[in-house]
Amino acid sequence: MTQRVKNPTLRVILVTLDQVFYIARMGISVRGIGRVILGFLDTLGGIVTLLVQTLLNLLRPPYRFRLMIAQAEVAGWKSLPLIGITLGFLGMIVILELHFQLSRLLHNTSLVPGVAGLLFFREFGPTVVAAMMAAKVGAGFTAEIGSMNTTDQIDALKLMGVSPVHYLAVPRFVGCMSMQVCMSIIGLFCCIAAGYLASLPEFNLQSYISIMNSYVGWPDFINLILKAVGLGWVVPIVSCHYGFRCRGGARGVGDATTRAVVTAILIIIVIDFTITAIADKLVVAAMSFL
Amino acid sequence: MIKRLFNYLWQLPFMVTGHLFTWLGPVISEIGSMSLFFWQVIKSIFHRPFEVREFIIQLYQVGVRSIPVVLLAGLFVGAIVSIQFHYALSQFGAGALQYLGGVTTSGLLREVAPVLVSVMIAARVGAYITAELATMKVTEQVDAVRCLGADPLRFLVVPRFLAVTIMIFILTILGLIIATAGGALSAYLLTGMGISKYFASIRSLAAAWALFNGMFKSLLFGVLLSTVSCYKGLNTDGGSEGVGRAVNSCLVTSAIAIFLADYIIARLASLTFEVAESFLFFMEI
């Protein structure tokens, strides 16, 4: 059919569309969907087994503290500028938005810092920090381990009697987990400080802090730590998983890195949802326990 | 010992400013070269011939294959936002709860949907384009394109640039719809609020202005994102670890660019809104 079309551009479009449908049809066929589901389960299985392996290796001597500190530095110090900037802007945006919403809704904007504080503690602190860690630190781990994989360094490790999970995954897990908790707290302060800057004309420091204190209490702080830990394992484990399984060549490393970041962010969102949905019950239980 | 300490303290401010500039210098030069790159890409869009074939394939690679990711992320984030607002609004007493639908949707519309979709697209597409272009550069394919008489900007960058910008706009709309549905669903399931009640309050709050604001924001993110990812892709050095580094810095730069642009627009929007409101007030509408 496409041969009869005279106009060259139109014919190129039709030929390409035909090619695209051909590629898409492969995806939509039963075998295609089957492959996607299997791929999803395989990834999930791989991630869970790596998590279990890492936890088991965690307790096995020799403990390589030097490596853990090195990874902590990569996960913490190097990602500080990114966390600071993004969380800072986020704080300002939230204050501006709430100001706009509440002024039109309840016509009194005196409670803006309170609501903002709630959002910072419960939502924007841990989740956005986790997402940024996935982008900066997760991509870095996958790229590093991926390129080690393509140049046979992982096989070399195995041959020298050192388990790659123990030498590569454990230090990154410990470093990244601990740094994620610290970064959540630092990110929180960036949010609050930047939020104060954005709310300046209307609030001075004293009133800003007092209103925020009246709404935010200890349960929200526990919620923050809970989420930081709950999300903390995702970045190192998912990125190491994709790094170990990375195909050969520069293209392999590129693909592995992009998939690692996307999967990490998706898992972060799903876990964040589960924690948020059952947060109230958890916090109440934690409070009664204290 | 005291003298050494004093000496150190005395130097500290200079060291910090030194660090700041050593860190700031390259950042500013990068922003400069990126905007130059952006200008070259815009110029070469209008050069004959336009790569139709590549453009369509990129539309498929960028857009169609990102739909599942955007759907999944949108659904859950919509639910999260509505739960958080429910908790926040409940502090104001029962009266405020009826506005939950409006506040959540408006929050999603103006802020969360564009930013969320852009961050997902930055990860799913931006990093993919950087990885693909970096791989082509590392394996000398970009040189091959030049040696065969084609301009890499027009052949590689322009199709991807347009595909990302158009697809981000469409995916934001899709993400918005799914997120609102997620919000309504979680409000109904977790807090027992009727679906119709949830949607009733939307009409009053989510004015067309907010819709325009969100759409404009997603277009701007699209342009920012495609410039950063194409630039980082073509400026790679070193072998396969060079590719990994390029992808990493693309993600970081896009994240910062998205939040910075978001803040600027939020600031502009609030200014213009006040102007528009006083204008409306003046006109007694």
Add this chain to the structure above:
Amino acid sequence: MESSNIIEAEGLRVRLADRLVLDGMDFSVKKGEMVALMGISGSGKSTLLRAIVGLFSMEAGRISVAGFPMGPSDRSNLGRIRRSTGMLFQGNALFDSMSVAGNIGFVLQEVLRLPSAEIEERVNGLLERLHLGPIGNKFPSELSGGMKKRVGIARAVAHNPEVVFYDDPTAGLDPITENVISGLIAELRSGGRQSGVVVTNQLAVARKTSDRAVLVRQGKALELGPVAGLSASDIPELKEKDPKGRPASQS
């Protein structure tokens, strides 16, 4: 298995991505002997090497390395086999996040956990033996192709294993460096105690480094006999015919 063989592989079958790469391979190396594994790319010579050290799992057959048996199901001796072997990968596989001294001394420090004084002494000994000079704290990215290869060799023999494997040691090197590396491999085994396998498709390298040659074709091993008498005509697919009819490789 007579004790004289340091490596013994019988009826080895290895499948990679549903392609039968090794099909009933028999291969053995006597103590103190150096064997050259030859064959065109894709014939399975590297796969055999990696199967012996357990990087690829076997479908069938038995392997014994340095007296430790290993089969498709029981891989209990894997750790012991790996401790008594050393491998130089085709791409050197040096850890680019570690200095040269860190690379060479890796096994001594992380596995054998020797005192740092002894590690340093052994590393410097190896650096001299491979004519590398004091580049202990340089990083792999700063070295030339030839030097990277020699650091790879030093790392492979650091824990003086009984068997050393060289996976295409002269790939992508120019004639001068290729000569130097083959010389080093020959010199390293002069101790007689160390046996090994060299994977290559360069006749000159096989002649210089090994005693006996084995041809690998479609996953099976064909004995070619001592390297001395070997000439290009014996290996049909490696025939390096030269238009002017002169004997192919000069050296």
Add this chain to the structure above:
Amino acid sequence: MIEYDNVWKSFGDNRVLKGISLDVREGETFFVLGQTGAGKTVMVRLLVGLLHADSGAVRIDGEDITGFSEQDFQRIRKKCGMVFQLPTLFDSMTVFENIAFGLRRLGNLSEEEIGERVKNTLEDVELDFSICLRLPHELSFGEQKRVGLARTVILSPRYVLYDEPTTGLDPFTADRINDLVLRLNRKMGATAIVVSHDLLSMNKIADRVGLLYKGEFRFVGPVKDFNRSDDPVVAEFRGGGEA
């Protein structure tokens, strides 16, 4: 006719080319030998504007191209084809699209003509037409190399530059590539510059040889003289023995 006149090139403090001068005659196959990293590839890349010389002149058909801009090089690249060391095929395109890529850029050919020329070029590189619809990663390394060769040769350039055509290939496949290069150069009557450290392909396809050593030409002359020369560096490079 290609001339290098006192060309200097350095990357930072690593001086790669130290004032080299060379004339490559019309229709000749000139072989550039040297250790890895001795600057061979740099020399060739200067011709197609992938790199720019620090000083000195590079003349193609009498035209000095050192000061050229990207647009000027578009014209030069029409008559200077380059075959890279890695096959550098475009992964997202079929073999047919890869080979036809250069032709499509000329813009004046109909689909039928392009199909015809691709078919002929595939026969030149001993690949049958059925390979057209397959993707690069489905081919063997040898086949990818030959498609890369076809992609450049289809434009029938007057000068063909080969960057390490046989590196990384086992002797059998390398031998077939050497045959192809020899036959194609004769068929097109093109002038060829081959950069490599493979002595066997030098003996087979080279008319004249230049040994690049530490940024300078240690020897320039016919293959016969190279094999008989007693210059210590040349001897060492030849692997010691008398040819």
